[in-house]
Amino acid sequence: MKVCIFGAGAIGGYLAVRMANAGVDVSVVARGPNLAAIREHGLRLRIDGREEVAKVAASDSAADLGPQDYVFTTLKAHSLPPVVDRMAPLFGPDTAFVTAMNGVPYWYFHGLAGQDWRTVEAVDPGGRVSLAIPPGRAIGCVVYPATESPEPGVVEHHDGDRFTLGEPDGSKSERVNALSKAMIEAGFKAPVRPRIRDEIWVKLWGNLAFNPLSALTHQTLDVLATQDDLRGVARAMMLEGKAVAEALGVKFSIDVDKRIAGAAEVGAHKTSMLQDLERGRPMEIDALLTGVCELGAAAGVATPTLDLVLALVRARARAAGCYEG
Template identity: 35%
Template sequence: MSDSTPGAGVTGASVAPARLKLCVVGAGAIGTALAVRLAAGGHEVSVLARGARQTFIATHGLTLRDGDRDLAFRPALADLSDLSAHDLVIVAVKAGALPALLPRLAPAMRPDALLMPAINGLPWWYGLGEPAPRAGRPLAAVDPDGSLLPLFAPERLIGCVVYSRVTMLGSGHVIVSGRQDLQLGAVGGAPPLAAIAAQFAEAGIAVRVEPDIRRAVWRKLIRNAATNVVTALTGATLEQLGHDAEAIRIVSDIAREVAGLAAHVGRAVDPEIDELITVLRGAGPFATSMLQDVRQGREPELGAIAQAPLELADLVGHPMPTLHAVAALLRLHVRAR
């Protein structure tokens, strides 16, 4: 077992081996797509799943429809008690699962292994290395008791922003619609991003290394907060949002509010409203991840996508009335169901 406190055990973390040994934690839509593509690219990939999904994978493996290709992969199943064989652990679960997962994950990893959380929203690690008043300050919406921030030294963390339209069918089969793009960046220190990006690219995953991963987080959060919360509340697909004038007004207002918060904390980002509307109108009948959760009776990912930015907005004194109102209505909607 390793000591995972900040500054401990990071020797060698800046050098990537010639071929990574990977573990993907979480075998939902995103995790399955990453695991199958990386395995098809020749990487040694194991998967950590739980409950019925673990049983399903042990029996049937993972299957992916990627454009006109059908890919299948029967991974080794990892054990949460020992992940010491892995160079890079990719966490592809909902942010709400992290407070229970990460304290068990950290001691199971090697002290020089890297962690890449492929999650939506404002991540628990955002305040690491940030200036006051955010420096080292946990966000209760994603780190309720503040226990996550000290688990990993910043240089062991790879910030990851995922752009992907993936859907898991009831059969467990995952369908990818369009390209899957990853944006990677250093949370702190100098992890071997170029080497990791090159290995991912060999597996057909489009990767870009970002000089400021926090700015990339805000660019994605603008779209997530503006669209996921509204689709989950209304039941509308992205395409339906894009063709409804009132919905566009609400989506645009939320996008501007989140962009304003990003600027307030020193990460100015253009909300690109016209481009967002174009994307919505061309998205087809795609259900966002939050809408998929509501449809299937699962708790939507409000914490990282809405509550965390609202919490930060209160901290720095930035009003966000539209997101606040729509998120409140969605919470009521979920409780009423």
């Protein structure tokens, strides 16, 4: 099995080390100091008080690596459209594209009866991603581990080992089952679910509210989920998101208050959007919120609170130079 990780950051590096050390032929596309460190020292994973090292093929050019069986992208959604053309050399006739990303995926409507023609403009502007990587190649992947990259070529694992997989059409295909088996052998939990959008929404449900609210208020999860006024705003956003999802056929396995309670248990955690704002990096607004509002419009569901918060967080991000939308 040949697997390429496009974007060997914290999650991508975690995947690469574990799969390479389990015998998978792994390569990574990286750049700059990260690429230099991987080439010199290998990818280093700090986990459970020890360090694992994997020597993998690494390049800043996909053409050096050639066609793969699976290509993982662990990029943030806004980083995907500008680089899809660079991925072309990685794809053979049967290569699968594993979207290990947060938020609404570009292939969202693929496999839904009568809706294959739809694209999600927020994450697939002008259909650019779908044209370069047809949605039929996609395998959904919901990422649960918490990792970070404190220095080039190094990944620190903090918690979690589950990557939930699923075909957009709900099938248990040979390719998704083979990938699941390989990931399990590498030490991950990698269940295959027939309703991958349900899984995507459970994670997105919290992200669509807590991420933008944290960027606007600079508060951590424990405050956002427990302070009455802020919790009320988050809950209203989540209920609107739930209405959108259910209108599109999604089923939620937990209720909104349990989901909020789960966020509160994480404690004084800064969301990724707040971290990006503080560090002056592009913020993942479109995949986590704009796309949800777009899906609401497609489903005929009003999203007034989501629309309001979207306008505010976009303005905040533009003022900080962290958003160009």
